[in-house]
Amino acid sequence: MVHFSTIALALASVLPRLTQGAGLHTAAVAKGKLYFGSATDNPELTDAPYLAQLSNTDDFGQITPGNAQKWDASEPSQNTFSYTKGDDIANLAATNGQKLRCHTLVWHSQLPNWVSSGSWTNATLLAAMKNHITNVVTHYKGKCYAWDVANEALNEDGTYRDNIFYQYIGEAYLPIAFATAAAADPDAKLYYNDYNIESAGSKSTGAQRIVKLVQQYGAKIDGVGLQAHFIVGSTPSQSAQTTNLAAFTALGVDVAYTELDIRMTLPSTAALLTQQSTDYQNTVAACVANAKCVGVTIWDYTDKYSWVPNTFSGQGDACPWDANLVKKPAYADILAALGGTTSTTSATSTFVTTTTTAGSGGTTGVPLYGQCGGSGWTGGTTCASGTCKYATEWYSQCV
Numbered sequence: 001m002v003h004f005s006t007i008a009l010a011l012a013s014v015l016p017r018l019t020q021g022a023g024l025h026t027a028a029v030a031k032g033k034l035y036f037g038s039a040t041d042n043p044e045l046t047d048a049p050y051l052a053q054l055s056n057t058d059d060f061g062q063i064t065p066g067n068a069q070k071w072d073a074s075e076p077s078q079n080t081f082s083y084t085k086g087d088d089i090a091n092l093a094a095t096n097g098q099k100l101r102c103h104t105l106v107w108h109s110q111l112p113n114w115v116s117s118g119s120w121t122n123a124t125l126l127a128a129m130k131n132h133i134t135n136v137v138t139h140y141k142g143k144c145y146a147w148d149v150a151n152e153a154l155n156e157d158g159t160y161r162d163n164i165f166y167q168y169i170g171e172a173y174l175p176i177a178f179a180t181a182a183a184a185d186p187d188a189k190l191y192y193n194d195y196n197i198e199s200a201g202s203k204s205t206g207a208q209r210i211v212k213l214v215q216q217y218g219a220k221i222d223g224v225g226l227q228a229h230f231i232v233g234s235t236p237s238q239s240a241q242t243t244n245l246a247a248f249t250a251l252g253v254d255v256a257y258t259e260l261d262i263r264m265t266l267p268s269t270a271a272l273l274t275q276q277s278t279d280y281q282n283t284v285a286a287c288v289a290n291a292k293c294v295g296v297t298i299w300d301y302t303d304k305y306s307w308v309p310n311t312f313s314g315q316g317d318a319c320p321w322d323a324n325l326v327k328k329p330a331y332a333d334i335l336a337a338l339g340g341t342t343s344t345t346s347a348t349s350t351f352v353t354t355t356t357t358a359g360s361g362g363t364t365g366v367p368l369y370g371q372c373g374g375s376g377w378t379g380g381t382t383c384a385s386g387t388c389k390y391a392t393e394w395y396s397q398c399v
């Protein structure tokens with residue numbers, strides 16, 4: 001039967017809270033990484049609380065535009081370029097002092113029709129691809145820490161994806177794309193980026209083949225981006241990821257986790273959130289363990305704007321912050337992987353802990369996280385009036 005079993009342990013709150021000034025990016029830098037970052041997208045930037053957290057450089061020292069720089073956004077019709085949305089995000093990064101990972105130049109998806117359905121020859125598509133890369137990379141010259149030059153060029157078995165570029169240009173489109181990007185912005189780090197290359201296997205081997213291909217061609221390739229769109233409980237182990245990262249960095253390139261999120265079949269449970277937390281920790285720890293892993297980017301930080309529910313039906317809750325912008329357990333475990341610590345601080349208002357029965361919207365034994373919200377919330381566990389009581393699994397209210 002669905003019911004709440006409320007055990008109110010009215011405590012002067014001594015629940016763990018994260019130390020101010022020791023966020024994810026701060027901890028990553030202390031570990032020798034360049035950044036901890038998040039993807040974002042233009043529509044979300046009108047959400048002031050969202051924007052405030054995205055701009056919190058204690059947690060995020062880097063941002064990636066989730067859509068604004070893709071081909072359909074940046075060159076919607078041939079040789080007509082549109083940079084407004086990409087500029088908004090580039091300017092935000094500059095204002096905040098955050099690195100910008102630029103995403104992406106050559107990808108089979110989110111292509112405008114004039115590319116995907118065009119009537120091409122080898123020479124005309126090559127010219128169009130080079131023109132696209134030259135214009136976009138030149139526009140953002142000096143602003144991108146890194147470019148994802150080529151995205152998802154591989155099938156799961158490590159063979160080349162039969163995209164339009166491969167069809168008309170062959171595998172040479174890859175080194176040509178890298179060489180063209182390098183000519184337009186010699187200082188940007190140039191990455192090959194893909195998913196399901198986070199542990200050893202045919203596709204990871206295929207990505208290593210692409211690195212060697214570009215190198216043999218004499219073009220510049222600086223890194224491999226491992227997207228890391230994972231599933232709770234099916235995420236590769238830390239050691240599997242560490243071994244895999246080493247296979248890339250042995251080729252003389254950097255690596256980065258570029259789109260990390262860890263989705264689950266909804267509804268979430270305490271067990272799933274605990275496993276998710278462990279999965280996040282293992283992935284971030286694998287990056288920490290490799291000196292040439294430069295950073296970790298999560299594919300947006302909050303479930304409120306995650307791409308997952310729109311793409312994978314029935315799945316979600318993939319981010320370290322919930323839809324109310326409250327930190328989930330994964331936050332503390334990511335921080336722990338980065339060598340950060342949580343501290344115990346007392347709060348000024350009474351915090352009421354609750355346990356619930358599975359199926360009631362919470363799960364027995366789930367500890368509240370020490371955050372309040374709603375009317376009267378002044379942040380953390382403090383209420384301007386009333387006391388902080390359980391409202392949802394990860395969210396409490398001043399009542």
Ligand SMILES: O[C@@H]1[C@@H](O)[C@H](O[C@@H]2CO[C@@H](O[C@@H]3CO[C@@H](O[C@@H]4CO[C@@H](O)[C@H](O)[C@H]4O)[C@H](O)[C@H]3O)[C@H](O)[C@H]2O)OC[C@H]1O
Nearest residue numbers: 041066067103104109151195196227229230231259299307
């Ligand atoms: O607003 C969204 C954007 O956020 C979205 O960005 C792309 C998301 O990820 C990258 O492309 C996807 C990577 O995952 C593939 O599915 C995988 C299939 O195998 C599974 O094992 C694995 O777990 C899955 O992740 C998707 O098919 C790819 O589309 C890409 O780099 C981002 O740009 O793009 C769509 C917008 O609506």
